Amino acid sequence: MRKKVVAGNWKMNSTIDEAKKLTSEVVGILSKEKQNDAVVVLCPPYPYLGMTRRDIGDSQISVGAQNCHEADSGAYTGEVSTTMVKGMGAEYVIIGHSERREYFNESDELLAKKVSKVLAADLIPIFCCGESLEIRESGNHLDFVKQQLTQGIFHLNATEMEKLIIAYEPIWAIGTGKTASSDQAQEMHKELRDHLATKFGDEIAEQTPILYGGSVKPANAVEIFGQPDVDGGLVGGASLNSRDFADIVKAI
Ligand code: PGA
Numbered sequence: 001m002r003k004k005v006v007a008g009n010w011k012m013n014s015t016i017d018e019a020k021k022l023t024s025e026v027v028g029i030l031s032k033e034k035q036n037d038a039v040v041v042l043c044p045p046y047p048y049l050g051m052t053r054r055d056i057g058d059s060q061i062s063v064g065a066q067n068c069h070e071a072d073s074g075a076y077t078g079e080v081s082t083t084m085v086k087g088m089g090a091e092y093v094i095i096g097h098s099e100r101r102e103y104f105n106e107s108d109e110l111l112a113k114k115v116s117k118v119l120a121a122d123l124i125p126i127f128c129c130g131e132s133l134e135i136r137e138s139g140n141h142l143d144f145v146k147q148q149l150t151q152g153i154f155h156l157n158a159t160e161m162e163k164l165i166i167a168y169e170p171i172w173a174i175g176t177g178k179t180a181s182s183d184q185a186q187e188m189h190k191e192l193r194d195h196l197a198t199k200f201g202d203e204i205a206e207q208t209p210i211l212y213g214g215s216v217k218p219a220n221a222v223e224i225f226g227q228p229d230v231d232g233g234l235v236g237g238a239s240l241n242s243r244d245f246a247d248i249v250k251a252i
Contacts, residue, residue, distance in 0.1 A: 173214025
């Protein structure tokens, strides 16, 4: 059985008070209502990592960072290392979100380094991939996204790959209210799993969680998560609302 995962990506949102309230509400609701064994991860902005980890207490929720630098330490003003996020209690790191790729010019080559760095720190990368609307309309989306995996993670060895989580996030569905149909999500996820198998073999491909991201809401989560190759979600907007986020977790 593949691990099911729901990760909330808060992006650059929430004041410190809002972050505390959101965490305590999510912990409160899930401790009463969660009846599945999905892994739940909260990815707050860097400054709230330690606080969020402490506020979660001993409930079964993990913390993740939204990014990290590819070097161990040094003269990189404004950057944050894997050791730092790990020291704050993070267990996961989102790598290669389309917003990082686009606004911060993160290349496949850079992301390949970041993935290795995250694994070397014994953290779990949530490696993001996904196509723009233009690429989808050109009909080249399957090859494009497979290529992102080839460039970003195919340098890993089997032991490293066993730890990785993938998130497929079509850019045209992020924050737009448009979701990929469950058929579109399933088609891509199956294609990506088959692609992983060509490099890492069937066993690793079968056990790698592939999350869907892009306007996941309580109203569409059940159908999307019901697809055989969709193993959970990376949730942006809806993760800022405790009720919605908890309902998405329950939809697994
Ligand atoms: P969204 O964001 O759920 O707001 O579309 C998803 C993401 O960017 O991870």
